[in-house]
Amino acid sequence: xxxxxxxxxxxxxxxxxxxxxxxxxxxxxxxxxxxxxxxxxxxxxxxxxxxxxxxxxxxxxxxxxxxxxxxxxxxxxxxxxxxxxxxxxxxxxxxxxxxxxxxxxxxxxxxxxxxxxxxxxxxxxxxxxxxxxxxxxxxxxxxxxxxxxxxxxxxxxxxxxxxxxxxxxxxxxxxxxxxxxxxxxxxxxxxxxxxxxxxxxxxxxxxxxxxxxxxxxxxxxxxxxxxxxxxxxxxxxxxxxxxxxxxxxxxxxxxxxxxxxxxxxxxxxxxxxxxxxxxxxxxxxxxxxxxxxxxxxxxxxxxxxxxxxxxxxxxxxxxxxxxxxxxxxxxxxxxxxxxxxxxx
Numbered sequence: 001x002x003x004x005x006x007x008x009x010x011x012x013x014x015x016x017x018x019x020x021x022x023x024x025x026x027x028x029x030x031x032x033x034x035x036x037x038x039x040x041x042x043x044x045x046x047x048x049x050x051x052x053x054x055x056x057x058x059x060x061x062x063x064x065x066x067x068x069x070x071x072x073x074x075x076x077x078x079x080x081x082x083x084x085x086x087x088x089x090x091x092x093x094x095x096x097x098x099x100x101x102x103x104x105x106x107x108x109x110x111x112x113x114x115x116x117x118x119x120x121x122x123x124x125x126x127x128x129x130x131x132x133x134x135x136x137x138x139x140x141x142x143x144x145x146x147x148x149x150x151x152x153x154x155x156x157x158x159x160x161x162x163x164x165x166x167x168x169x170x171x172x173x174x175x176x177x178x179x180x181x182x183x184x185x186x187x188x189x190x191x192x193x194x195x196x197x198x199x200x201x202x203x204x205x206x207x208x209x210x211x212x213x214x215x216x217x218x219x220x221x222x223x224x225x226x227x228x229x230x231x232x233x234x235x236x237x238x239x240x241x242x243x244x245x246x247x248x249x250x251x252x253x254x255x256x257x258x259x260x261x262x263x264x265x266x267x268x269x270x271x272x273x274x275x276x277x278x279x280x281x282x283x284x285x286x287x288x289x290x291x292x293x294x295x296x297x298x299x300x301x302x303x304x305x306x307x308x309x310x311x312x313x314x315x316x317x318x319x320x321x322x323x324x325x326x327x328x329x330x331x332x333x334x335x336x337x338x339x340x341x342x343x344x
Contacts (some may be wrong), residue, residue, distance in 0.1 A: 215268075
């Protein structure tokens, strides 16, 4: 099957490309490289030994996307492309609504025009109403920030699309907090500037790139006062997309699945596990809470276990070990190796 991966040069996209190729899918990647690097795809090719067909296309450019669909017979799409920072979305909501919603609408319009109606959408646990227990797919929905709102709106667009035309097969994956890196250390999370996500922040402090970790609030109603999240290895998330592609190939309708471990770890617990596994010392300082953050968010992933035959396999220790290996091998991310061409 030929799969188009939008945003395939990004963190989760690149890891998913590895798993797709290993599962014998033919992969085409489009990415505008706004917050990603072509080097990631070069590394995917190194890991898999297979070439990737890549086009530098922005989803907002409908004519470029149409040309690709005319040129290549695409059978299904995994849609990652979009801005993804909670704090940035609070600061600049119009940028997020414009890019994430308009880009998705253009993609769906072109897919519909070329009768490509199999889609896996990368959603997020940010669509859920904050709760003190495990969240299943039927939990109340209420995004607390513009990034989450874009995911929630797109989910509704996809439901409405299916109601209007039930030949669409759509799988929505709500994953929680992907961390870690490929075990090779060749690909991983490469944030631009100060990381918005916790583990790359920790690894950059450990490697000496940043002076200290800022912990955003220690007065939440949790056992140590810091926020609790369901951290899941990025490779497990990537594997979930393979299962979802296979699922929509034989099932119709709109399906929704949580991708998580079903267990929450606090910020301080993750710091402690990282220090124990890597023997690195993390300097940290508690600061004010970030707008849009919630106290506790973890999953009930049982639906994915039953219907997708998927479950998270990797431990929190592996997540820390693999993230640290990536950071040590690439202290400046994809810009580190002079033998490779950096594209910003």
